Amino acid sequence: MLHIPNSDDQTPEWSVQSQLIHNGMERSGFGETAEALYLTSGYVYDSAEQAEARFKGEDDGYIYSRYGNPTVSLFEQRLAALEGTERCVAVSSGMAAMHAALACRLQAGDHLVASKALFGSCLQVITTLLPRYGISYTLVDGTDLAAWESAITKHTKVFFCETPANPTLALVDVAAVGKIAKAAGITFVVDNAFASPVVQRATPLGADVITYSATKHIDGQGRCMGGAVCCSEQFYTDHLQDFVRHTGPSLSPFNAWTLAKALETLDLRVSRMADNALNIAEHLEGHDAIDRVSYPGLQSHPQREIASRQMRNGGTLVAFQVAGGKANAFKVLNALRLIRISNNLGDSKSLVTHPATTTHRVLSEEARWEVGISNNLIRLSVGLEDVGDLKTDLENALRMID
Numbered sequence: 193m194l195h196i197p198n199s200d201d202q203t204p205e206w207s208v209q210s211q212l213i214h215n216g217m218e219r220s221g222f223g224e225t226a227e228a229l230y231l232t233s234g235y236v237y238d239s240a241e242q243a244e245a246r247f248k249g250e251d252d253g254y255i256y257s258r259y260g261n262p263t264v265s266l267f268e269q270r271l272a273a274l275e276g277t278e279r280c281v282a283v284s285s286g287m288a289a290m291h292a293a294l295a296c297r298l299q300a301g302d303h304l305v306a307s308k309a310l311f312g313s314c315l316q317v318i319t320t321l322l323p324r325y326g327i328s329y330t331l332v333d334g335t336d337l338a339a340w341e342s343a344i345t346k347h348t349k350v351f352f353c354e355t356p357a358n359p360t361l362a363l364v365d366v367a368a369v370g371k372i373a374k375a376a377g378i379t380f381v382v383d384n385a386f387a388s389p390v391v392q393r394a395t396p397l398g399a400d401v402i403t404y405s406a407t408k409h410i411d412g413q414g415r416c417m418g419g420a421v422c423c424s425e426q427f428y429t430d431h432l433q434d435f436v437r438h439t440g441p442s443l444s445p446f447n448a449w450t451l452a453k454a455l456e457t458l459d460l461r462v463s464r465m466a467d468n469a470l471n472i473a474e475h476l477e478g479h480d481a482i483d484r485v486s487y488p489g490l491q492s493h494p495q496r497e498i499a500s501r502q503m504r505n506g507g508t509l510v511a512f513q514v515a516g517g518k519a520n521a522f523k524v525l526n527a528l529r530l531i532r533i534s535n536n537l538g539d540s541k542s543l544v545t546h547p548a549t550t551t552h553r554v555l556s557e558e559a560r561w562e563v564g565i566s567n568n569l570i571r572l573s574v575g576l577e578d579v580g581d582l583k584t585d586l587e588n589a590l591r592m593i594d
């Protein structure tokens with residue numbers, strides 16, 4: 193066992209917020225207040241016998257940072273406490289997490305069902321990369337429960353979805369889809385990056401594996417890439433452990449340190465961002481220059497009932513269609529001063545993007561139409577600025593539309 197000279201009380205009876213501040217704290221001999229950063233690739237052993245015992249798995253110290261690192265473990269322990277899963281494996285990006293979660297579970301001949309409204313790179317993994325290894329797929333309208341059920345074949349091993357979906361903010365009923373998956377013995381993987389663990393916890397709703405882009409809300413300050421797979425001990429030992437150890441999507445200890453510290457303020461930041469988002473969504477709804485606002489926290493959201501069951505609030509993203517087409521959408525984007533144009537999201541800085549010409553550019557016009565990505569659609573990721581200033585910036589920009 194590792195000797196922990198001075199660790200904080202980490203009993204699981206403390207509430208999640210307290211665990212996010214103290215879990216994984218293992219002070220060095222200096223008694224530092226903040227978590228130490230173990231920027232090391234390897235580890236030394238006291239003896240040849242100890243090295244042998246580690247490799248045999250009889251001594252649980254570290255071996256090599258591709259397998260594990262104390263600072264990466266710190267982040268993993270905190271995120272597992274927040275998600276409520278037995279295990280969390282941190283990796284180098286959100287896409288490394290999504291790919292690992294799917295590829296470790298599937299093999300040639302297997303079939304996967306996914307909702308068609310997905311983050312662009314997830315769609316690429318499912319429709320172009322995994323099929324090269326003999327893994328077939330069916331894309332369904334994620335809101336249509338009968339479609340999930342009828343897509344199941346005897347080879348189906350995984351269901352995959354994202355909710356709210358990027359960028360339309362359509363919702364998948366996680367509990368209902370989870371029930372269908374469970375009845376058929378299918379592993380249900382939910383990409384929870386868009387909501388964040390503050391807004392939505394997919395584990396109690398019935399998801400088996402939850403994946404995160406930590407780049408988004410978890411860092412939330414535009415500093416580093418990261419990702420995570422949260423799962424049961426069994427999924428970890430049966431599928432994930434060997435896959436991540438040997439394919440090497442390891443998270444840098446420096447990024448892990450940044451992300452672990454960011455978890456301390458995640459609830460505060462995301463709750464305030466969601467308050468700002470609701471305020472803005474309400475302000476934009478009914479505005480002359482806007483055709484439609486989509487925000488899960490508005491009464492007008494077509495799946496409001498699902499939102500109230502599975503989300504703590506409406507989240508930090510607002511999608512809206514400006515009157516007219518692409519030209520007007522561009523006019524609004526270009527006139528914003530405080531809110532910057534960027535495809536990133538979940539940041540303390542408010543960011544705005546035109547999905548049809550950026551993140552969802554590779555989809556055909558027809559495919560975009562099917563999931564509701566029109567040429568006048570703008571996606572706004574609401575940050576931590578003063579909400580009055582954000583509304584003023586939007587108001588001034590919307591005046592540019594004739």
Ligand SMILES: *Cc1c(COP(=O)(O)O)cnc(C)c1O
Pocket residue numbers: 285286287288290311313314354358383385386404405406407408417418419
């Ligand atoms: C950003 C994002 C990803 C990919 O994460 P990276 O950290 O950019 O690799 C996957 N899914 C969703 C919903 C995302 O928003």
